[in-house]
Amino acid sequence: MRxxxxxxxxxxxxxxxxxxxxxxxxxxxxLGVPRSGALDPAAHRLANLLAxxxxxxxxxxxxxxxxxxRALRDVTAAVTGAPCPVRIDGSPAAWGAPVRLPASAVLDxxxxxxxxxxxxxxxxxxAVRPVLGSRATDLLSGLGPAPLDAGQLxxxxxxxxxxxxxxxxxxxxxxxxxxxxxxxxxxxxxFTDAALRALPEAVYRVAAASNRIGMRTDGPPIGRPDxxxxxxxxxVLGAVQVPxxxxxxxxxxxxxxxxxxxVIGVVPADRLGAAAQAVPGTPVVFVPVHGRxxxxxxxxxxx
Amino acid sequence: MRVLxxxxxxLLVELxxxxxxxxxxxxxxxxxxxxxxxxxxxxxxxxxxxxxxxxARPLELAGRLTTWTVEPSAVTGGPETEIAxxxxxxDLAEVARCWQVAPExxxxxxxxxxxxxxxxxxVPGFGYLSGLPDRLRVxxxxxxxxxxPAGSVALADTYAGVYPRASPGGWQLIGTTDAVLWDQDxxxxxxxxxxxxxxxxxxxxxxxxxxxxx
Numbered sequence: 248m249r250x251x252x253x254x255x256x257x258x259x260x261x262x263x264x265x266x267x268x269x270x271x272x273x274x275x276x277x278l279g280v281p282r283s284g285a286l287d288p289a290a291h292r293l294a295n296l297l298a299x300x301x302x303x304x305x306x307x308x309x310x311x312x313x314x315x316x317r318a319l320r321d322v323t324a325a326v327t328g329a330p331c332p333v334r335i336d337g338s339p340a341a342w343g344a345p346v347r348l349p350a351s352a353v354l355d356x357x358x359x360x361x362x363x364x365x366x367x368x369x370x371x372x373x374a375v376r377p378v379l380g381s382r383a384t385d386l387l388s389g390l391g392p393a394p395l396d397a398g399q400l401x402x403x404x405x406x407x408x409x410x411x412x413x414x415x416x417x418x419x420x421x422x423x424x425x426x427x428x429x430x431x432x433x434x435x436x437x438f439t440d441a442a443l444r445a446l447p448e449a450v451y452r453v454a455a456a457s458n459r460i461g462m463r464t465d466g467p468p469i470g471r472p473d474x475x476x477x478x479x480x481x482x483v484l485g486a487v488q489v490p491x492x493x494x495x496x497x498x499x500x501x502x503x504x505x506x507x508x509x510v511i512g513v514v515p516a517d518r519l520g521a522a523a524q525a526v527p528g529t530p531v532v533f534v535p536v537h538g539r540x541x542x543x544x545x546x547x548x549x550x
Numbered sequence: 551m552r553v554l555x556x557x558x559x560x561l562l563v564e565l566x567x568x569x570x571x572x573x574x575x576x577x578x579x580x581x582x583x584x585x586x587x588x589x590x591x592x593x594x595x596x597x598x599x600x601x602x603x604x605x606a607r608p609l610e611l612a613g614r615l616t617t618w619t620v621e622p623s624a625v626t627g628g629p630e631t632e633i634a635x636x637x638x639x640x641d642l643a644e645v646a647r648c649w650q651v652a653p654e655x656x657x658x659x660x661x662x663x664x665x666x667x668x669x670x671x672x673v674p675g676f677g678y679l680s681g682l683p684d685r686l687r688v689x690x691x692x693x694x695x696x697x698x699p700a701g702s703v704a705l706a707d708t709y710a711g712v713y714p715r716a717s718p719g720g721w722q723l724i725g726t727t728d729a730v731l732w733d734q735d736x737x738x739x740x741x742x743x744x745x746x747x748x749x750x751x752x753x754x755x756x757x758x759x760x761x762x763x764x
Contacts, residue, residue, distance in 0.1 A: 273604070276592040278740040279670040378734045388674050390734065433554035433562040479671065481594035481601025483560045505596050505671045513557030 251374040255319055255403035258395045259353055262314035265395040266384035266459075267373050268366075269305040275379055276504040282484060283385035284500050286459060286523035287364055290328035290418065294368035297325035297345045299406060304372025305382040307395070309365045313356035314395065316367075318348040322403065323370040327418060329362030329524060343418065362421035362524035371404035386459050387501040421524040425453070427497070427514045429487060429533040434477070434509035438489075442470045443511075443535060451495065451531040459501040461488075462522050464531055468493025469511065479505040485514040487533065495533065497522055553612045560603040561612055568597060568680060569622040572668055575600050576628070577620045579745055587611075595669040595744050597678075628666070628745045633712065634753040635660070635703050639723035641691070645705060648688050656724060657752040659686070665710055665748040670740070675714035675732030677742035682708040694720030701726045703750065710750070712742070727753075 258265075268291060271284020285291035285308055292302045307314060313331055318324075325345050326333050333340045334355040340346045348354055356365055375382050375392045384391040395401075435443060451466030469489050482488075486498045488508040497514055499522070512535060514522065525531070551574070552564040565571040575595040581587045588611055591604025605611055637657045646653040665681035682688075682705065690706045695718065698704070702713045704721035711721060714731035731741045742748065 273591050275674075276594045276601075276603070277670060277744050279672060279674045279676055379739060390674065430555075430557045433556045478597035478599075480562060480596045480599040481592070481603070483556055483601070483603050485557060503671070504594060505669070510556070513560075515558055 250405050251402045252320065252371065252405060253402045254400040255322065255371075256369065256373075256401040257317040257319060258314070258397055258399040258401065259317050260313075260315035260355070261395040261397050261399075262309050262356075263312050264310040265314040266308050266386070267305050267375055267392050267395075267401075268308040268383050269372075269381055270303050271383050271500060272379045272381035272385075272390075276481065279388070279504055280379060280390065281385050281387050281501050281504055283381065283383040283387075283391065285366065285383075286500055287328050287366065287520040289520050290364070290366045291368075293343075293418065294325045294327040294366040295372070297327070297343070298323050298368035298370050299345070299408065300368055300370065300372050304368065304404065305375065306369075307367040307373065309356055309359075309367065311363055312358045313365060314367065315353055315355040316401070317353045318350055319400075320350045320403075322348050323406065324348050324354055325368045326356050326365055327368075328364050328366040329359035329421065330418075331359050331365050332357035361526075363526055364523060369403050370406035374402040374404040383500075385501050387503060421526070422521050423529070425522060425525050425529055425531045427518055427522065427531065427533050429512035429514060429535050431512045431535050431537055432510075435511050435535075437472060437509045438511055439470060439472070446511075447532060447534050449532070451533070453525045453527050453529045453531060454494075455527040457527065459499055461499055461502060462497040462525070462531075464495050464497075466494065466531075469495060471509070477507055477509060479507045482506045482510065483513060485516055485519055486510045487512050487514060499523055551616060553615050555608060555612065556601065556603070559605050559608060560601060561605065561608045561615070563600045563602070563615060565598055565600070567622070568668065570620070571595060571598055571600065572666065572680065573620045573622045574618075576745060577618065578602070596671070597669065628747055630747040630749070631741065632749050632751050633703070633727050633729045635725040635727050635750050636753050637725040639703065639725045641704075641722035642724050645688055645722050645724055649686060660710070660724070660750050661752055663750075665750070667742045667744050667746045667748065668709070669744055670742070673714060673717055673732075675740040675742065676711060677731075677740075677744070677746070677748075679710040679742075679748055680708065681748075682710060684708060688722050690720040691722060694718055695723075698723065699726070701728065701731075703727055710748075 268285040271282045451464035454463040554562040594601040665679035667677040668680040698719035703725040706721040
């Protein structure tokens with residue numbers, strides 16, 4: 248195990264919900280353990296790249312109003328994900344680029360200007376004790392560290408080589424409208440043809456009750472035949488469940504490993520980062536596709 | 551058997567019955583052990599289905615799966631564990647009434663059965679143990695408890711289970727165990743994984759002192 252620098256960061260302002268995240272703990276679903284991990288993996292990876300870390304190093308994932316930490320030793324940091332003002336001891340600093348924090352300096356990650364979740368990487372990575380190979384906070388099952396609290400001290404890993412000069416990388420802004428491909432199945436056959444035909448025309452909105460477990464929606468209910476309950480079955484990341492109220496729920500990283508509501512389709516994993524950044528009220532459209540083609544295999548296209 | 555594609559990298563295999571599902575799951579584990587299964591991130595059994603997630607070419611495997619013949623009687627072997635139970639649960643009398651036996655007969659009945667972890671879920675380390683015959687089926691409580699203590703041994707429907715940690719629950723509590731169902735610092739963290747066979751042994755309550763037994 249790599250050495251750890253204990254008490255390297257002090258949480259000054261926790262923020263509404265700031266958790267430690269990495270690439271999660273897939274491979275344990277059969278034991279009832281959710282995968283967890285960063286909701287916007289591309290932003291998590293970029294923050295790590297900028298801070299000189301490998302992608303599996305743990306970052307801080309903020310929610311809406313950012314966080315503030317005091318460096319207790321010199322450290323490189325980088326903020327990505329939801330764009331936000333970044334300040335070091337009150338002075339403006341770069342978002343989306345490596346910044347140097349001298350010992351005792353406070354890094355303030357401000358409220359998200361767009362999107363919901365910013366990622367804060369530190370050289371060496373947040374080095375809380377891993378659980379089942381991951382440091383991620385899992386809000387469904389309670390594995391991993393609790394959300395940050397003011398006054399808490401956090402360890403960091405020992406940084407590797409100083410990061411190569413990395414240009415600040417522009418990230419796509421969180422979308423004004425989410426258009427999500429929906430690979431139909433496994434339970435699309437429980438819904439009527441009319442319901443499936445109507446789906447791409449229906450506009451949902453991201454509901455305020457959304458969280459790390461799932462993106463909830465408001466909008467026109469999807470008609471469900473009576474008796475569409477199933478014995479619980481395994482659920483994948485990106486599954487869109489339709490509970491009895493007919494309002495689709497898109498499963499994100501902390502989703503339960505099994506569920507009994509029918510899954511009408513699955514949103515490909517590479518589109519979930521955008522979903523995780525969509526603020527409540529953002530319009531959502533699900534565009535059914537009948538399975539995306541494998542390499543070299545022609546298949547039906549979304550219309 | 552029906553094989554349903556799930557997204558771009560998973561398959562949901564739907565079986566006709568719980569025994570067929572357990573047998574199919576056992577066959578998947580056997581083939582994975584033998585290197586006769588393409589790389590897969592998750593194999594998640596449930597009541598009537600097995601999910602295979604993290605497949606590079608799910609449709610290729612789907613074609614192969616339908617050619618398998620799996621006999622439900624094939625579920626034998628597998629790791630076995632014993633769980634020592636104190637039969638002091640608040641629903642012991644209710645379960646005895648349901649079975650039309652005396653409460654002191656429950657340990658012998660449960661102890662005579664071999665259970666098997668059919669699937670896990672609810673919280674990390676909670677196994678749904680199949681093996682309770684239909685005639686011993688017990689209903690869930692009409693009102694779930696808001697707090698069931700860790701280590702509670704419980705029955706519901708045709709399943710037995712042990713609560714890994716304090717949580718709400720609607721199962722009938724027949725006893726308690728000191729066995730640690732989940733320890734994230736242990737390898738393996740979960741005492742019960744799908745496929746593990748379980749026997750419940752009876753742990754005598756601590757005997758009263760002689761003076762009190764006049």
